[in-house]
Amino acid sequence: MPKKKVFILDSPALFNNENFSFEPGNLYFTTSEVFAEWRDMRSRMLAENAFSQGLLSIQDPCGISxxxxxxxxxxxxxxxxxxDISLIALASEFLARGQGFIVLTDDYAVQNILSRMGAPFRGVAHREIKSRKAGAAGKQG
Structure with a gap:
């Protein structure tokens, strides 16, 4: 039986990929802050349906994170x-627990910080950062 993949979703995962679907058997997480960003009809319906079917979990990081x-x-x-901050904080909690995951984001600033933390990420519609920037990053997504 294949191992479940765990994904932490940033808003571009749904905004920037019209073919995105929640695959049964995988685990999907996001924060309430990110969930609130899905305001267009397609993204909102997709997220709400996944949440109601138990495919998407909303998990907020603790204040310390x-x-x-x-x-x-x-x-x-x-x-x-x-x-963005809530998403990165959630990824840091998964990392601290040693839980395998991949963050799906096109946001280069988020990717930069995830890279610094050693957290795995994947671009959705745009390429990932090639190298980590010290102190500055462009906002994409």
């Missing part, structure tokens, strides 16, 4: 939204 994420993102904090 959020504070640590803000501290670690010095120089990039201007580029990060509250949703």
């Amino acid at each position: 959020v504070e640590k994420t803000i501290a670690k993102s010095s120089g990039l904090s201007r580029c990060l939204s509250r949703a």
Whole structure:
């Protein structure tokens, strides 16, 4: 039996990939901040249906993880939204538990911080960052 894949979703996972689907057998997580960003009809319906079918879980990071994420993102904090910070903090909690996962995001600032943390990520419609930037990143997605 194949091992379940665990994905942490940023809003571009649904915005930027019109073919995205929640595959039964995999686990999908996001934060309430990211979930709130899915306001267009297609993304919202897809997320709500996945949530109601138990395919998507909404899990918010604890306050300490959020504070640590803000501290670690010095120089990039201007580029990060509250949703970005919540997503990175959730990834840090998964990393601390040793839980295998992949973050799906096209946001280069988020990818930069995930790279610093050693957290795995994959671009959705855009390529991933080629190298980590110290202190500055462009916002994509």
